Amino acid sequence: MRGILPLHLDHLGFAAHGRPLLQGINVRLEAGARTIVLGPNGAGKSLLLRLCHGLLAPTEGKVNWGGGDMLAPDVVGRAQAMVFQRPVLLRRSAAANVRHALALAGMPWRSRRDAALDALDRFGLAHLARRPARVLSGGEQQRLALARAWAVRPQVLFLDEPTAALDPAATLAVELAVQEFHQSGTKIIMTTHDLGQARRLADEVLFLSRGRLVEHASAQAFFKHPTSPQARAFLAGELVS
Amino acid sequence: MLRRMVLAAALVLAFAPARAEDRFITIASTTSTEQSGLFNHLLPLFTQATGIGVRVVAVGTGQALKIGQQGDADALLVHDRAGEDKFVAEGSGFDRRDVMYNDFVMVGPKADPAKITGLKDATLAVSKIAAAKAPFASRGDDSGTHRAELRFWKAAGVDVKAAAGWYRELGQGMGPTLNTAAAMNAYVLADRGTWANFKNRQDLTIVVHGDKALFNPYGSILVDTKKRPADKAADAKIWHNWLTGLKGQAAIESFRINGEQVFFPQARQ
Amino acid sequence: MDLVAAFTTALGLVAGFDAELLGIVRLSLLVSLSAVILAALVGLPLGAALALSRFPGRGAVVVLLNAFMGLPPVVVGLGVYILLSRAGPLGPLGLLFTPGAMILAQAVLVLPIIAALSRQVVADLWDEYGEQLRSLNARPWQVALTLLWDGRFSLVTAVLAGFGRAAAEVGAVMIVGGNIKGVTRTMTTAIALETSKGDLALALGLGLVLIAIIAAINGALFALGSWAKRSAG
Numbered sequence: 001m002r003g004i005l006p007l008h009l010d011h012l013g014f015a016a017h018g019r020p021l022l023q024g025i026n027v028r029l030e031a032g033a034r035t036i037v038l039g040p041n042g043a044g045k046s047l048l049l050r051l052c053h054g055l056l057a058p059t060e061g062k063v064n065w066g067g068g069d070m071l072a073p074d075v076v077g078r079a080q081a082m083v084f085q086r087p088v089l090l091r092r093s094a095a096a097n098v099r100h101a102l103a104l105a106g107m108p109w110r111s112r113r114d115a116a117l118d119a120l121d122r123f124g125l126a127h128l129a130r131r132p133a134r135v136l137s138g139g140e141q142q143r144l145a146l147a148r149a150w151a152v153r154p155q156v157l158f159l160d161e162p163t164a165a166l167d168p169a170a171t172l173a174v175e176l177a178v179q180e181f182h183q184s185g186t187k188i189i190m191t192t193h194d195l196g197q198a199r200r201l202a203d204e205v206l207f208l209s210r211g212r213l214v215e216h217a218s219a220q221a222f223f224k225h226p227t228s229p230q231a232r233a234f235l236a237g238e239l240v241s
Numbered sequence: 242m243l244r245r246m247v248l249a250a251a252l253v254l255a256f257a258p259a260r261a262e263d264r265f266i267t268i269a270s271t272t273s274t275e276q277s278g279l280f281n282h283l284l285p286l287f288t289q290a291t292g293i294g295v296r297v298v299a300v301g302t303g304q305a306l307k308i309g310q311q312g313d314a315d316a317l318l319v320h321d322r323a324g325e326d327k328f329v330a331e332g333s334g335f336d337r338r339d340v341m342y343n344d345f346v347m348v349g350p351k352a353d354p355a356k357i358t359g360l361k362d363a364t365l366a367v368s369k370i371a372a373a374k375a376p377f378a379s380r381g382d383d384s385g386t387h388r389a390e391l392r393f394w395k396a397a398g399v400d401v402k403a404a405a406g407w408y409r410e411l412g413q414g415m416g417p418t419l420n421t422a423a424a425m426n427a428y429v430l431a432d433r434g435t436w437a438n439f440k441n442r443q444d445l446t447i448v449v450h451g452d453k454a455l456f457n458p459y460g461s462i463l464v465d466t467k468k469r470p471a472d473k474a475a476d477a478k479i480w481h482n483w484l485t486g487l488k489g490q491a492a493i494e495s496f497r498i499n500g501e502q503v504f505f506p507q508a509r510q
Numbered sequence: 511m512d513l514v515a516a517f518t519t520a521l522g523l524v525a526g527f528d529a530e531l532l533g534i535v536r537l538s539l540l541v542s543l544s545a546v547i548l549a550a551l552v553g554l555p556l557g558a559a560l561a562l563s564r565f566p567g568r569g570a571v572v573v574l575l576n577a578f579m580g581l582p583p584v585v586v587g588l589g590v591y592i593l594l595s596r597a598g599p600l601g602p603l604g605l606l607f608t609p610g611a612m613i614l615a616q617a618v619l620v621l622p623i624i625a626a627l628s629r630q631v632v633a634d635l636w637d638e639y640g641e642q643l644r645s646l647n648a649r650p651w652q653v654a655l656t657l658l659w660d661g662r663f664s665l666v667t668a669v670l671a672g673f674g675r676a677a678a679e680v681g682a683v684m685i686v687g688g689n690i691k692g693v694t695r696t697m698t699t700a701i702a703l704e705t706s707k708g709d710l711a712l713a714l715g716l717g718l719v720l721i722a723i724i725a726a727i728n729g730a731l732f733a734l735g736s737w738a739k740r741s742a743g
Contacts, residue, residue: 267688296688297690298607299689312601313597416703416705417705419708420706439708440707440708440710468596469596470604
């Protein structure tokens with residue numbers, strides 16, 4: 001399998017209706033480290049993830065994968081997965097949802113069943129395999145979305161506020177799942193509102209404010225000594241709220 | 242799952258054989274012959290004798306002639322002499338033969354506002370209807386009956402196009418026209434066969450009949466063979482000969498509606 | 511005219527298992543179900559394609575398709591008649607005045623309904639699922655299949671709407687079928703014929719039978735649908 005990392009964002013920008021929402025993002029993200037994207041509401045965190053994942057096309061600059069190697073778009077596409085704030089599950093059983101993703105990833109029909117059950121099992125969902133996905137609880141649905149992502153063995157996993165709608169127990173389960181991905185070598189790029197979660201999970205932080213990348217630092221450095229006034233205010237504000 | 246079951250059900254239906262009938266001809270005829278029940282009486286006899294099925298498309302005479310012109314039927318049984326002659330003259334069909342006649346009857350409300358009950362002159366009757374401005378329901382569908390009705394208005398010197406209110410052109414078949422006439426207590430020209438078999442009469446009754454001018458002859462015409470498959474043309478010829486021959490004529494003679502004879506065989510042997 | 515008489519007639523027809531009536535019912539179902547299946551095989555992919563593709567003039571096509579949901583059956587019948595007439599382009603097929611012609615006419619009538627409704631269903635689902643499916647690298651045809659399957663409960667309603675229209679219409683089958691006894695006489699053309707004969711009780715009786723059959727089919731699919739829905743969420 002071709003490695004698609006590092007990810008290099010080259011003067012990346014995005015404007016809608018003439019209004020710039022993201023601009024001048026220059027950053028290089030290496031394999032391994034868990035990258036947490038932080039910033040106030042409207043800073044462009046989700047937008048950044050969508051641009052990286054290829055769901056939106058940048059209006060400025062480039063998203064480069066593979067450190068200068070020319071990679072075919074579908075090689076890049078197949079090596080990524082994304083988990084959204086609200087899991088989008090199909091009206092079929094939990095196992096069938098995973099099998100569907102495997103089919104789209106090109107896995108032969110015969111192997112899908114076992115691969116799907118394996119993924120469900122890993123996230124504690126094996127007993128729910130035959131249940132309709134849409135009747136699962138919010139936490140179970142998000143774990144199913146993670147299992148679906150797991151099944152396709154991505155090199156990079158994007159997570160956009162994956163626990164924003166979940167209770168503490170379900171949040172913990174999602175965080176454990178993220179650790180599982182990390183330990184298996186998947187690059188994590190995740191946005192969150194929850195600073196505690198960021199502290200628990202982050203190896204490095206991208207801090208966005210008003211569509212610009214203000215800080216890119218290791219987690220330790222960012223939380224102890226934020227260099228920008230925006231980040232200091234953000235951390236202070238979040239702590240008192 | 243759902244889709245599969247619907248599909249299966251539909252396939253079963255789709256591939257179940259439709260009614261087997263290998264040999265058949267299609268004839269275009271008028272609603273009057275179909276709705277009177279005449280075909281129900283004739284066709285089994287013909288099919289039994291020849292093994293040829295007959296599929297009847299019952300429409301107005303105008304549309305029947307059009308169907309023949311397009312080559313979509315093998316033979317016609319219609320009643321509009323002028324239209325039939327034109328059909329043959331333009332080469333759409335050939336060998337037009339007299340088959341039978343029935344007659345038209347003037348039907349109207351029992352109250353008879355135009356005072357025409359018992360008249361033996363249909364032209365006089367329609368002029369009285371016009372004078373009384375009594376409601377009149379016209380087929381208005383270019384059928385044989387409609388064409389016959391228009392001849393009476395013309396003979397009476399009444400311009401129905403200018404008639405306001407009382408003259409209603411319905412653009413319907415005989416039956417629907419009778420239904421409408423019954424609902425609005427209007428006079429209407431009908432063929433005796435359809436009238437005899439008509440059940441929703443309400444307040445309507447025959448007011449004028451027996452005028453020679455109400456005579457309604459039916460003709461059988463073969464459709465131009467170039468427009469039809471050869472085997473159909475041959476079978477149509479058998480039908481044509483049967484209908485105008487002894488057996489067909491006897492079958493027409495024996496047809497009764499509620500004990501009443503409404504079609505009279507007329508073919509010259 | 512008497513409603514009681516109509517109900518009595520309807521009951522008598524059903525209880526009597528009249529062979530001719532059974533033939534008419536069978537033909538009606540054969541024609542309308544075949545037409546709906548034909549229309550669904552074309553209309554569902556067409557609706558999905560319209561929902562998912564972007565091309566110049568697409569808006570006009572959608573408007574036209576929605577407008578065609580109200581196609582007058584007589585006009586469709588006439589169009590198909592001209593097509594299938596001996597003198598017409600498909601004349602050599604010899605389909606006129608056969609059940610095949612009626613299936614074709616009803617399929618044409620129903621196609622816009624199924625295509626337009628499924629376009630709406632798929633478009634709504636795309637709003638919900640679009641990002642996820644693109645994230646999963648689904649190709650356009652995979653997206654279409656996924657959304658058609660996920661919209662199956664709504665689409666059954668679209669197909670039922672099409673079936674209802676096909677089973678209820680009389681104008682198109684009358685023209686292209688010819689209402690030939692034992693060959694192309696359906697429930698609706700038989701009702702029209704009995705009305706013409708002034709036998710309103712029999713006509714209404716047949717109408718009640720038709721309504722009962724359509725209701726039974728809808729009921730069966732509804733029951734099947736809610737069962738499937740329970741097991742699929």
